[in-house]
Amino acid sequence: MLxxxxxxxxxxxxxEFTYGGEAHRARPADPAxxxxxxxxxxxxxxxNPKGRHAERWRHAHGCGRFFNALRDTVSDAxxxxxxxxxxxxxxxxxxxxxx
Amino acid sequence: xPEPRDRTRPAxxxxxxxxxxxxxxxxxxGWQQQWRTPEPRPAYDAVIIGGGxxxxxxxxxxxxxxxxxxxxxxxxxxxxxxxxxxxxxxxxSNYLFDESAALYDHALQMWERLSRTLDYNVMFSPRGxxxxxxTHHDVQVLRRHVHANRAxxxxxxxxxxEAAQAFCPPLNIAPTLRYPVLGAALQRRGGVARxxxxxxxxxxxxxxxxxxxxxxxxxxxxxxxxxxxVSAVETTRGTIRTGRVGIVAAxxxxxxxxxxxxxxPLESFPLQxxxxxxxxxxxxxxxxxxxxxxxISQSDKGELVIGAGTDAYVSYSQRGGLHxxxxxxxxxxxxFPTFRRLRMLRNWGGIVxxxxxxxxxxxxxxxxxxxxNCGWGTGGFKATPGSAHxxxxxMAKDAPHPINAAFTLERFRDGALIDEAAAAAVxx
Numbered sequence: 001m002l003x004x005x006x007x008x009x010x011x012x013x014x015x016e017f018t019y020g021g022e023a024h025r026a027r028p029a030d031p032a033x034x035x036x037x038x039x040x041x042x043x044x045x046x047x048n049p050k051g052r053h054a055e056r057w058r059h060a061h062g063c064g065r066f067f068n069a070l071r072d073t074v075s076d077a078x079x080x081x082x083x084x085x086x087x088x089x090x091x092x093x094x095x096x097x098x099x
Numbered sequence: 100x101p102e103p104r105d106r107t108r109p110a111x112x113x114x115x116x117x118x119x120x121x122x123x124x125x126x127x128x129g130w131q132q133q134w135r136t137p138e139p140r141p142a143y144d145a146v147i148i149g150g151g152x153x154x155x156x157x158x159x160x161x162x163x164x165x166x167x168x169x170x171x172x173x174x175x176x177x178x179x180x181x182x183x184x185x186x187x188x189x190x191x192s193n194y195l196f197d198e199s200a201a202l203y204d205h206a207l208q209m210w211e212r213l214s215r216t217l218d219y220n221v222m223f224s225p226r227g228x229x230x231x232x233x234t235h236h237d238v239q240v241l242r243r244h245v246h247a248n249r250a251x252x253x254x255x256x257x258x259x260x261e262a263a264q265a266f267c268p269p270l271n272i273a274p275t276l277r278y279p280v281l282g283a284a285l286q287r288r289g290g291v292a293r294x295x296x297x298x299x300x301x302x303x304x305x306x307x308x309x310x311x312x313x314x315x316x317x318x319x320x321x322x323x324x325x326x327x328x329v330s331a332v333e334t335t336r337g338t339i340r341t342g343r344v345g346i347v348a349a350x351x352x353x354x355x356x357x358x359x360x361x362x363x364p365l366e367s368f369p370l371q372x373x374x375x376x377x378x379x380x381x382x383x384x385x386x387x388x389x390x391x392x393x394x395i396s397q398s399d400k401g402e403l404v405i406g407a408g409t410d411a412y413v414s415y416s417q418r419g420g421l422h423x424x425x426x427x428x429x430x431x432x433x434x435f436p437t438f439r440r441l442r443m444l445r446n447w448g449g450i451v452x453x454x455x456x457x458x459x460x461x462x463x464x465x466x467x468x469x470x471x472n473c474g475w476g477t478g479g480f481k482a483t484p485g486s487a488h489x490x491x492x493x494m495a496k497d498a499p500h501p502i503n504a505a506f507t508l509e510r511f512r513d514g515a516l517i518d519e520a521a522a523a524a525v526x527x
Contacts, residue, residue, distance in 0.1 A: 001420040001421060001422050002412075002420065014420060014422070015422055018411065019411035019412045022413075036512045036513070037512055040364075040511045040512040041362075043455070043511070044364035044455045044511045045362050045363075045364055046364075046365075046366050046413075048353040048363075048365055048366050048367055048413060049353075050351070050353075050354050050415045053413055055412065055413065071412070073367075073413055073414050073415050073416070074415050074416060075416065076412075076414055076416045076418070
């Protein structure tokens with residue numbers, strides 16, 4: 001089970017959270033102007049990276065708020081968590097963390 | 100026309116009762132190597148990336164059905180070491196939609212004769228797959244499946260709780276359960292097979308037809324020529340020129356496709372499974388419950404093979420959280436009180452690539468010479484022979500087989516989803 005550091009409540013076990021998929025995806029401002037290809041891209045294409053992944057979590061059984069996390073999808077280690085209106089911070093742990 | 104057999108190599112030994120006696124009398128010293136360990140050639144007519152059941156099967160069908168002998172299967176680790184060796188080996192074809200039913204039943208019909216086809220005992224055991232209904236909604240959905248399946252010529256029948264228990268005696272049908280058994284859908288032709296034997300049987304049969312199986316050979320790049328067509332793959336064992344590449348890389352499909360600049364509508368999740376200590380035969384069929392999320396069958400070794408759920412998050416870690424398996428075990432213990440004192444021996448995870456509609460993609464891609472067979476999600480093993488057959492057809496003819504014609508990459512753009520995900524209570 002993952003230990004997730006909610007930016008509002010602190011570290012809590014994974015079962016208090018629900019996963020919200022890839023982060024930083026903005027709904028197109030004018031969907032009607034998009035081609036079918038572009039709209040399908042917005043709906044269905046995800047980065048699905050093997051490595052660093054920015055993703056949303058919701059502290060469903062805590063504060064109830066959405067926040068973002070950077071996680072390494074190979075080790076499952078969280079590199080950072082941050083609020084939705086913030087840009088991803090540099091990783092705080094792992095090989096990419098600043099010394 | 101198939102090319103004549105390479106006369107420099109001995110013919111594949113056939114397995115039979117007589118050959119078994121003969122080899123036993125000679126102290127089992129004369130068994131042939133099951134497949135070669137060749138060095139990569141500089142060029143192949145086609146390359147399959149991924150040495151699981153689907154990839155090896157594709158190579159076998161390319162060689163056997165389409166006469167393409169100068170082909171290679173590139174496997175990063177060892178063959179059958181990914182999801183082929185990690186799944187719970189359940190085989191069934193009781194899918195709701197016509198397209199899925201045709202695809203999975205094509206596979207099931209091939210399973211029924213696969214041991215004979217490959218001259219390799221894949222231990223296909225059609226012991227029946229029983230899917231439990233625990234709520235009024237489950238009952239309606241599963242009965243709808245029964246009717247839809249029968250309209251498609253696929254066997255499926257509705258059982259009362261008493262009939263379900265008669266078919267599977269250890270099942271607890273007490274009405275006091277939190278999720279009582281209200282009935283079950285039974286596909287008698289469904290069952291299990293031996294996963295390793297599927298990989299080994301296909302590898303042996305493909306090798307005998309001249310296919311090079313290159314293990315410990317990780318693809319690091321896919322090269323394209325000035326027209327954008329595939330021209331070569333870079334591997335940890337050198338550059339291999341080829342104009343035709345099939346990606347059959349399961350959970351890593353996105354990673355491999357990205358090497359050719361192709362994005363896929365996939366997300367990769369860990370799916371967990373576990374086995375108990377071996378016991379004498381106690382569970383005569385496969386039992387699945389989507390509502391309480393538990394799949395269980397008993398292997399021929401006697402272990403109870405239990406399928407748990409996927410973890411919620413994208414991952415390539417092949418582990419997953421213990422709370423997922425704990426929840427499944429709680430459900431198993433309620434449905435089968437006799438199993439409560441069993442100890443679990445091993446648990447593991449596999450990385451499954453899921454599409455938005457939970458149906459696979461078996462198709463050409465916008466990149467000339469690049470073909471993709473992915474998106475099998477949590478239920479690819481059951482489709483292995485059918486998937487391999489139609490994907491080989493697609494690669495050989497550069498056009499889909501009628502059975503996989505609907506399983507395109509473009510269906511997401513065109514809105515022609517095969518939405519088994521929305522066909523509630525379908526486990527994959």
